[in-house]
Amino acid sequence: MLKGSSPLIFERSTEDRFAYSLPDLEVEREELADIIDSKFLRRTEAELPEISELDLIRHYTELSNKNYGVDSGFYPLGSCTMKYNPKMNEKVARLPGFANSHPLQNDKANQGSLEIAYDMQEHLKALTGMDEITLQPAAGAQGEWTSLLIIKAFHQANGDYDRTEVIVPDSAHGTNPSSAKVAGFDVVTVKSNDRGLVDIDHLKSVTGEKTAAIMLTNPNTLGLFEEDIIEIRDIIHEAGGKIYYDGANLNAIMAKVRPGDMGFDAVHLNLHKTFTGPHGGGGPGSGPIGVKSELAKFLPKPMIVKNDDDSYKVEHNVPDSIGRIKPFFGNFGIFLRAYTYIRTMGPDGLEEVSENAVLNANYVMRRLEGTYELPYQQHCKHEFVISGSRQKKMGVRTMDIAKRLLDYGYHPPTIYFPLNVEECMMIEPTETESKETLDGFVDALIQISKEAEKEPDTVLEAPYTTVVSRLDETQAARKPVLRFQHENIVDEK
Structure with missing residues (x-):
């Protein structure tokens, strides 16, 4: 099994198990050549996992539970307006x-x-x-x-x-x-x-x-x-x-x-x-x-x-x-x-959307400005940028802060964009989030800043709660593993 993850569907495979029940073919395989052009006929069995229907359902349910979306949590991606889908x-x-x-x-x-x-x-x-x-x-x-x-x-x-x-x-x-x-x-x-x-x-x-x-x-x-x-x-x-x-x-x-x-x-x-x-x-x-x-x-x-x-x-x-x-x-x-x-929504509702989006963004921005660098002091609209340049002086970069946020249960905001702000974090709370959600997110960012100051290794080695811990990003970019192979399996015996 891959270290730190659930079994792959191929690892669940057991010979002669099936997740379907179909009638036998009424035509012998050799007769298919008379019906279908031979170049379209498979010469070997497909290398598919052999698994029961129940295990198949559990496999895909586990995968879906690892996905993150607006329905599962706060998603403050700046410039992407990840708001609730009614x-x-x-x-x-x-x-x-x-x-x-x-x-x-x-x-x-x-x-x-x-x-x-x-x-x-x-x-x-x-x-x-x-x-x-x-x-x-x-x-x-x-x-x-x-x-x-x-x-x-x-x-x-x-x-x-x-x-x-x-x-x-x-x-x-x-x-x-x-x-x-x-x-x-x-x-x-x-x-x-x-x-x-x-x-x-x-x-x-x-x-x-x-x-x-x-x-x-x-x-x-x-x-x-x-x-x-x-x-x-x-x-x-x-x-x-x-x-x-x-x-x-x-x-x-x-x-x-x-x-x-x-x-x-x-x-x-x-x-x-x-x-x-x-x-x-x-x-x-x-x-x-x-x-x-x-x-x-x-x-x-x-x-x-x-x-x-x-x-x-x-x-x-x-x-x-x-x-x-x-x-x-x-x-x-x-x-x-x-x-x-x-x-x-109607015209009045759409106007209220804009008002609440702007209100939420300014609320979060003002709560964070004493902890993180705020490059532009004027009121923002629906989103804003802050900088992790103060934390960088402590040896902790914006990327580290984003990874640590995962342990607090939040999807990180957009980072390192726009490029004209050093150590940029771009945050858009949208109008659909409650004050309680926004406060929890702000509190997490403030706590991470305190960790950066007092125990930076805690931030530098994050995340701890995700299926996969921190990767070697250089190796992941230069030598990505994009296809399952048996030699990728870690023998845990």
């Missing part, structure tokens, strides 16, 4: 009329689903201040890339082929420069000032005739609202560029202020963040984008439109479109969950 959303998404529909049905058979999609677009227009919406992108990063392709198409339609640069703040999400590069742009970095905001003088110096767009998150990745957003808008627009809004942090301003009213030309939203769609397990995500009217004709096709007779259709005749970027019209089950959330 079970009402799940129930609606599983209604047979939605769950059993298929995008290849004709429009007449899909009227209910199309109406939901169209209405969702209208809600997102109202929330963002944009003129048109598409639900097609499958995630935030794909929404970024799609928006930049639309901006490129706009410039090229105007004969402006020399706009090859996209400006990205040094505190931006990593997907921003990546999306710009994949869309074919050169990335230009604009520095932050000593208050964590866009340095206006530096922005002026890097903006010019080659500027296609600037990508901004507001509030930014440090959890700070860009106070000079109107001046930033004017600088970029006067240079002929467009302003793109990374909607990852909309949770801070929802129903309070709209990107469109700030002057943004395009926006993506993370329905699996702000609007409570499931976020873990790699997705599926949903990253709708919205644009102002002058960019609308370049949106990906097909579009979901409303006919004069109040019926709905999937419109493929969009001649200036950048083309299809996702099969059909998006991850329907995810935006159905988000639609349920929006309709359940």
